[in-house]
Amino acid sequence: MSRAIVVTGTDTGVGKTVFAAALAGALAGAYWKPIQAGLDDGGDSATVAALSGLAADCILPEAYRLRTPCSPHRAAELDGLTIEPSRLAPPPCDRPLVIEGAGGALVPVTRDLLYADLFARWQSPVVLVARTALGTINHSLLSIEALRARGIPILGIAFVGDANEDSEATIAAIGGVRRLGRLPRLDPLDRDTLAGAFRANFQVADFAA
Numbered sequence: 001m002s003r004a005i006v007v008t009g010t011d012t013g014v015g016k017t018v019f020a021a022a023l024a025g026a027l028a029g030a031y032w033k034p035i036q037a038g039l040d041d042g043g044d045s046a047t048v049a050a051l052s053g054l055a056a057d058c059i060l061p062e063a064y065r066l067r068t069p070c071s072p073h074r075a076a077e078l079d080g081l082t083i084e085p086s087r088l089a090p091p092p093c094d095r096p097l098v099i100e101g102a103g104g105a106l107v108p109v110t111r112d113l114l115y116a117d118l119f120a121r122w123q124s125p126v127v128l129v130a131r132t133a134l135g136t137i138n139h140s141l142l143s144i145e146a147l148r149a150r151g152i153p154i155l156g157i158a159f160v161g162d163a164n165e166d167s168e169a170t171i172a173a174i175g176g177v178r179r180l181g182r183l184p185r186l187d188p189l190d191r192d193t194l195a196g197a198f199r200a201n202f203q204v205a206d207f208a209a
């Protein structure tokens with residue numbers, strides 16, 4: 001398999017999907033959401049398809065598509081399904097594969113498996129996506145500690161939101177992680193504005209093998 005990069009976050013709704021779309025597009029890569037919980041808006045894969053400009057065959061099919069927008073372990077139970085961890089190995093792909101979790105790193109996949117446990121198995125570099133808003137220092141440092149405790153390689157932290165120079169620098173310094181960049185709030189948010197913002201605020205080489 002070619003290189004995979006895992007995108008996790010400090011919380012749900014922090015901007016993982018938007019960041020993943022920008023990254024996958026910039027790398028001319030592929031995208032995989034192993035478990036989609038909540039199908040009303042087509043799910044994160046549909047968002048990435050729209051925002052990245054990648055061809056449909058670069059959006060790999062989810063292993064599980066669950067109806068309820070909640071933690072995957074519970075969404076699976078509500079759908080009467082058992083999530084089989086062996087189906088959650090990254091699929092073969094000849095492009096850089098961007099893999100998005102769900103919520104934060106300690107979200108349960110099943111009642112005895114967390115996303116972070118999967119990341120530890122995969123040993124692919126992880127990008128932590130974090131808000132810049134108040135509260136992010138604590139959420140980011142907790143997430144970094146949880147990843148480190150499991151021996152997960154951290155590529156760096158990507159911020160989303162308005163600039164908050166001190167919080168961003170404080171997290172990078174205390175957490176001992178690289179600040180990869182910050183995606184500003186985009187209005188409108190579309191394929192062109194996202195690609196431009198990624199180019200302006202991140203170095204693609206930081207994500208290359």
Ligand SMILES: Nc1ncnc2c1ncn2[C@@H]1O[C@H](COP(=O)(O)OP(=O)(O)OP(=O)(O)O)[C@@H](O)[C@H]1O
Nearest residue numbers: 012013014015016017018102103183184185186189
């Ligand atoms: N840079 C941005 N500019 C404007 N809107 C953004 C930006 N980043 C994220 N958003 C918006 O914030 C919301 C949450 O973002 P997103 O879906 O990427 O979060 P997530 O971390 O992937 O959540 P989940 O845990 O559900 O997968 C979405 O409505 C998205 O369009």
Ligand SMILES: C[C@H](N)[C@H](N)CCCCCC(=O)O
Nearest residue numbers: 012037038069070071102103
């Ligand atoms: C439904 C949501 N958009 C995500 N797909 C799943 C978020 C799970 C969060 C669980 C939690 O931390 O309480």
Ligand SMILES: [Mg+2]
Nearest residue numbers: 016017044100
């Ligand atoms: Mg998402």
